[in-house]
Amino acid sequence: MENQDVFTGKQVRLVAADLEADCKLLAEWDRDSEYQRLLNSERAVRFNARQTQTFFEKEIGSMHFFMIQKLDDDRKIGMVDLSGFNWQVGNAWVGIGIGERAYWGKGYGTDAMRILLRYAFIELNLNRVTLNVFEINQRGLRSYQKAGFREEGREPKALLKAGARYDLIYMGILRSEWEALQFDLLKEGSAQ
Amino acid sequence: MMNFATQLFECEHLILTAYDPEKDAAVEAGFTRNLDYAWSMDQDGIPHPLTAFEVKKKREEALKESEEKESSLLFAIRLKEDGRFMGVLAFPWISWSNRIGGFKLNFGGEADDALYFEEALRMTLRYAFEELSLFHTHIWLGSQDDAHLTRLVRAGMSVEVRQRQMVYRNGRLWDRLSVGIAQEEWLQMNLED
Numbered sequence: 001m002e003n004q005d006v007f008t009g010k011q012v013r014l015v016a017a018d019l020e021a022d023c024k025l026l027a028e029w030d031r032d033s034e035y036q037r038l039l040n041s042e043r044a045v046r047f048n049a050r051q052t053q054t055f056f057e058k059e060i061g062s063m064h065f066f067m068i069q070k071l072d073d074d075r076k077i078g079m080v081d082l083s084g085f086n087w088q089v090g091n092a093w094v095g096i097g098i099g100e101r102a103y104w105g106k107g108y109g110t111d112a113m114r115i116l117l118r119y120a121f122i123e124l125n126l127n128r129v130t131l132n133v134f135e136i137n138q139r140g141l142r143s144y145q146k147a148g149f150r151e152e153g154r155e156p157k158a159l160l161k162a163g164a165r166y167d168l169i170y171m172g173i174l175r176s177e178w179e180a181l182q183f184d185l186l187k188e189g190s191a192q
Numbered sequence: 193m194m195n196f197a198t199q200l201f202e203c204e205h206l207i208l209t210a211y212d213p214e215k216d217a218a219v220e221a222g223f224t225r226n227l228d229y230a231w232s233m234d235q236d237g238i239p240h241p242l243t244a245f246e247v248k249k250k251r252e253e254a255l256k257e258s259e260e261k262e263s264s265l266l267f268a269i270r271l272k273e274d275g276r277f278m279g280v281l282a283f284p285w286i287s288w289s290n291r292i293g294g295f296k297l298n299f300g301g302e303a304d305d306a307l308y309f310e311e312a313l314r315m316t317l318r319y320a321f322e323e324l325s326l327f328h329t330h331i332w333l334g335s336q337d338d339a340h341l342t343r344l345v346r347a348g349m350s351v352e353v354r355q356r357q358m359v360y361r362n363g364r365l366w367d368r369l370s371v372g373i374a375q376e377e378w379l380q381m382n383l384e385d
Contacts, residue, residue, distance in 0.1 A: 041287060041289075041290055042287065042289060043289050084236055086236045086237070086238075086358075087238070088238045088360050089357065089358055089359065089360050089365060091358060127357060127365075128356065128357055128358070130355065130358075152353055152354055152355050152356065153351075153352050153353030153354055153355075153370065154352060154353065155292070155328065155330065155352055155353065155370065155372060156328065156352065156372075156374065157327065157328065157374070158290060158292050158328060159290055160289065160290045160291065160327070165327075170353045170355060170370075172355055172356060172358075174356060174357060
């Protein structure tokens, strides 16, 4: 295998959170209401670092939660997690956000997602990974497609924000699809 | 046509009442021997028959949450004639800011399901759109469940999401379907009636 560290990609690595320090970051990122609106269908609000930490201390046992850290300067720029595990069918839901908007659209999220999928399939032995994205989040949608997710349907006009309605898009990637992608990447690599 | 005086909790043969954990939970625990019923209670869990204790605890928690957060609803479905508890209608999570929410509609007995599911579905959609004023609602089911899908489609609903290999029953994986309808579509159909 080219990369022995399952949590390291081309631009970022996934690291376990330092709850005290990182919850300050997470709470600060919520200042950006557009970030919150892209991430969550419910009303955008502000929680302080203590409230955020209390939430994670309660919930972190049921999820696999990581901070996204840049390889070049170790800066933490976002978070990604798997939760809602269903071990009978081998599914989990992924949530991802790049909180530092200076790093939007630069491939960090796609790299983090690829790492997470590798972890999900070769370490957790999942059969599929699922996510939701709002129609307005075209950058996210493209990133998930690039990572291999396929659209599985839409709840029409489910999100109401700023007076407009947007579809809630369901996406999924099966283990077999992910494996085929790795094979294609391998072929491309050996052809170059 | 919508009518202010419509009795929302009644239809020809059925009545929606409050769920009574003291009495209904023991009966509902019996329903969970049917794994389709058990699955519908926890669609991300592993379906298995539940004890009366577990059902009572689960329903008491749901009622408490419904009271405190006002973002979920739970009803018992009873036969009008004799008050017999037959199943459950639940809206597990309603997003008021988006006016959307899914529902679960389950009968414990096959005969009751065959006779009354469609009647209960009409009452459910009427409540969702006329009282809760939802913009859209949906129900999840496994792709093996042709019987319910047929009845949902007959009520004007359509498959909107097909999550591949998301359900395991009878020795194989099935898709999980979200079958939905918008308030606008429902109103249009009922105006035409």
